[in-house]
Amino acid sequence: MASLRGFTDALLTTDRRQRFRLAQAWLASAMMCFCVLALHIANGFGLVDTGPIWWWSAASVAGMLVVVSVIRGGANKRFADPALTMQQMLYAILCAAWAYSFAGQAHSLVGIILAVILMFGMFGLSSRQVIWVGFYTLGLFGFVMMLASRRNPEHYPPGGEIVYFMMLCIMVIGVGLLTVRLHRMRDRLRRQKLELEAALAHIHRLATHDDLTGLVNRRHMQELLENERMRLERSEQDWCVALIDLDHFKSVNDAHGHAIGDEVLRALSRHAHTLIRRTDVLARWGGEEFVLLLPNTPLAQAVISLERLREHFHGHPLVVQDITLPVSFSAGLTEHLRGESVAETLERADKLCYQAKTLGRNRVERG
Ligand SMILES: Nc1nc2c(ncn2[C@@H]2O[C@H](COP(=O)(O)OP(=O)(O)OP(=O)(O)O)[C@@H](O)[C@H]2O)c(=O)[nH]1
Numbered sequence: 402m403a404s405l406r407g408f409t410d411a412l413l414t415t416d417r418r419q420r421f422r423l424a425q426a427w428l429a430s431a432m433m434c435f436c437v438l439a440l441h442i443a444n445g446f447g448l449v450d451t452g453p454i455w456w457w458s459a460a461s462v463a464g465m466l467v468v469v470s471v472i473r474g475g476a477n478k479r480f481a482d483p484a485l486t487m488q489q490m491l492y493a494i495l496c497a498a499w500a501y502s503f504a505g506q507a508h509s510l511v512g513i514i515l516a517v518i519l520m521f522g523m524f525g526l527s528s529r530q531v532i533w534v535g536f537y538t539l540g541l542f543g544f545v546m547m548l549a550s551r552r553n554p555e556h557y558p559p560g561g562e563i564v565y566f567m568m569l570c571i572m573v574i575g576v577g578l579l580t581v582r583l584h585r586m587r588d589r590l591r592r593q594k595l596e597l598e599a600a601l602a603h604i605h606r607l608a609t610h611d612d613l614t615g616l617v618n619r620r621h622m623q624e625l626l627e628n629e630r631m632r633l634e635r636s637e638q639d640w641c642v643a644l645i646d647l648d649h650f651k652s653v654n655d656a657h658g659h660a661i662g663d664e665v666l667r668a669l670s671r672h673a674h675t676l677i678r679r680t681d682v683l684a685r686w687g688g689e690e691f692v693l694l695l696p697n698t699p700l701a702q703a704v705i706s707l708e709r710l711r712e713h714f715h716g717h718p719l720v721v722q723d724i725t726l727p728v729s730f731s732a733g734l735t736e737h738l739r740g741e742s743v744a745e746t747l748e749r750a751d752k753l754c755y756q757a758k759t760l761g762r763n764r765v766e767r768g
Pocket of ligand 1: 613646647648649650651652654658659660661662663666687688689758762
């Protein structure tokens with residue numbers, strides 16, 4: 402198993418994107434070898450004007466192998482299309498046109514080969530490139546057919562060549578239209594996928610964040626607290642939880658209206674975010690209640706953070722729509738004890754917060 406993996410890695414590299422390109426190039430080379438074989442079989446039955454068949458075989462296979470080596474060596478990354486689809490197609494069509502010129506009685510076989518080349522490569526091209534490849538194919542084959550019917554009218558009768566060219570035109574137009582349609586479908590699917598991803602991200606945000614303040618919501622905070630508990634169950638790291646409740650918030654609503662109250666909650670959340678550590682998580686627990694998670698923080702350090710926050714709000718009244726509003730909060734701060742549940746930690750924080758209220762508000766009680 403390991404040796405097979407080693408072989409495929411050597412053949413296709415370990416880079417995921419390069420692997421795909423190389424696999425495509427190897428497949429194109431294998432198909433070219435198969436076409437070469439088919440023409441040689443036709444030659445075996447005496448259907449081909451032998452002339453340049455060996456030169457053609459060598460050039461056809463070598464050209465495809467050059468593409469494989471360019472991709473294997475990584476030089477393809479400098480091109481706008483690192484899969485080198487256009488280059489491979491132009492070369493393969495050139496080889497097909499050359500084959501047509503000497504295939505004699507077997508020249509109808511080349512039409513099938515050309516169809517395979519067009520179908521195989523068209524999906525990797527842009528709509529504009531598809532049009533160019535179409536013109537290139539018709540121009541090249543038109544020229545080769547004209548030349549062949551002049552040189553060898555026995556195997557390439559002019560009437561037959563005209564009909565053959567008309568069929569070629571229909572095939573090129575058909576494949577071209579199909580490709581343009583597929584491109585449109587692919588673009589639409591890509592757009593829908595992006596829209597779906599954005600919608601999922603939006604739904605996820607709605608499910609985990611509070612609408613009014615943009616803070617983490619209660620449900621998500623409970624998950625985060627539980628994760629923290631499980632993560633640090635057997636570790637020496639300490640972490641704390643604070644339950645923060647605004648003081649006399651009802652009077653803000655009563656005096657200035659609910660809209661101003663909402664604005665206070667928003668402004669307060671924004672300010673608080675700039676004052677806590679990046680690793681701390683502040684959640685809206687409900688109404689004018691917040692929960693702050695302080696990971697990797699022992700109680701003594703957490704007290705400093707909470708006091709800083711309290712002093713800041715106490716010393717800097719919020720200005721909302723030109724109204725200056727003094728804001729303070731009471732908080733219960735506690736350290737999570739190993740072995741206890743998150744609910745038990747929160748209950749202790751809640752009791753401490755209540756204590757802070759009864760002791761006069763605008764204070765942090767710890768325990
Ligand atoms: N504007 C606004 N007010 C809210 C929101 N959620 C809760 N409140 C208000 O917050 C107030 C909470 O009042 P209380 O529970 O009496 O608390 P308090 O007035 O802050 O008093 P203490 O907590 O005892 O200091 C009520 O008036 C609620 O209507 C909200 O989303 N927006």
